[in-house]
Amino acid sequence: MKITKDDLANVAYLSRLALDDGEEENYIKDLNDIVAYVDKLSELDTDNIMPTTYALATENVFREDEVRPSLTQEEALSTAPDKENGYFKVPQVLAE
């Protein structure tokens, strides 16, 4: 598999990243290197091996359904770039 300019544009869009024209070639090269490395790994026969989703062998870490204190509204909003009337304020969501 080879990463094209369109693939790069799509990935950048999905990640909400703006790329400068000059950067494109570098990114395409880097991404292709990464994909080539994964291709190399794919050469191994893993048919009978369970995917390793987690690095640690832990499972079933649960908590009881018990209330713990929440933040106050003031605390919750203290790091918000913009707020109004107890709400987080965000730019217009849908532009058509």
Added chain:
Amino acid sequence: MKYEAVIGLEIHSELKTTTKIFCGCKTAFGAEQNTQVCPVCLGLPGVLPTINKKVVEFAVKAGLATNCTINKYSKFDRKNYYYPDLPKNWQTSQYDLPIAEHGHVDIEVNGEKKTVRLTRIHMEEDAGKLVHSGNTIKDSAAGSFVDYNRTGVPLIEIVSEPDMHSAAEARAYMEKIKAILEYIDVSNCRMEEGNLRADINVSLRPVGSDKLGTRTEMKNINSFKALEDAINYEIERQQEVLEDGGKIIQETRTFDPERGVTLSMRSKENADDYRYMPEPDLPPIVMTDEEIESYRRELPELPDAACLRLQNELGLSAYDAGVLTASRQTAQYFDAVLKTGADAKLAANWIMSDLAKNLNAAEITIDQSPVDAKRLGEMILLISKGTISSKIGKKVFAEMWDGNTDSAEKIVADKGWVQITDTGAIEQIVKEVIAKNEKAVADYKNGNKKAIGALVGQVMKASQGKANPQTVNELLTKLL
């Protein structure tokens, strides 16, 4: 060309846990904005989510109650997308290893039984609530406001196969899912609060074809009426497009309940790419057969079983049994009425007629009824024993409905409504009525047997409804 609609539903149901799925914030509805939030559900850096055990229990129970296979190895995944109601920029959900798969529920529409298959049930977190400054999303130029109280409230998403072919079938399916979730007590299912909402997928194909057409999706439908209206509108709209030689565009449409139409929201052409990845902060859920079976043992009687029991053990009709078991509250109310010893058929009739009529008019649910099950049952017993006629029963019921909190027996005694069974007293009234109604008496004697009805009516009226109708009939026949 004749088209067939193909409909699938994704039902989201908020689970009735006390706290959120990955943190200890409360889930209570209606709190002041941004007061039930913490660093975990706000998605601040460096926090560690922990799975609420109750969520797993509720999801497994929902799976078992809908005939799913429970996956003994299940995990959470990150579904990446950017929207301000999602502070982490991903929704913690389940992708390839959901908690439950391959279920089915039975529905009945116009007397016809059908099975709707479930693809899967998975656990996920709800998103926050956006409040827009303008009247519509589009003119909220000034910006939008976000309340994250709902962020992290546990959800199960129940995904059906596209097995439904009409709005009525989709409604029956959603009603069945709602009933099951209520019976097993894992969700409040208050649709007006968004506890239970559906995304609907609708496509058309020529009758006889087994290839699926292009579908459209309508999100967050939260009433049965909107569900039916949206599907019916969409079927008609797609049919018109196809008949004009057009193509259906795969897209998300929004349903406007005021106007009863669906409107294009965003095209799905740039296919959603959620870039799912395993959630590294949440270890997998591994379950044993014993654990699954112990959850199964905790399940109560489910709606279909209750419906059969009412028919087989109490002799109710399939229709009556269906109505009485369609919601858990009604079924519990009915059972409580029977506990008083009241006759099942009479109890069914009172609940489905007088009680239902009053509940509908007052727009309240059965658990808010001013006439509780015990007193209704005792009133029905009085009718069965002949203490009061069913006509007086209606007066007693109205008295209770209007706020009298006394027992049926006390109301009847206080009002002097006890049925007159003393033959002598009734005979006295019958004689007076015969004397005053020469014409009806003459008609009866001339062979018009129906004339006796008018005389019975007169006697009942003279006794203020308290005479035993059967005794009245017997005495009239004898004295004439």
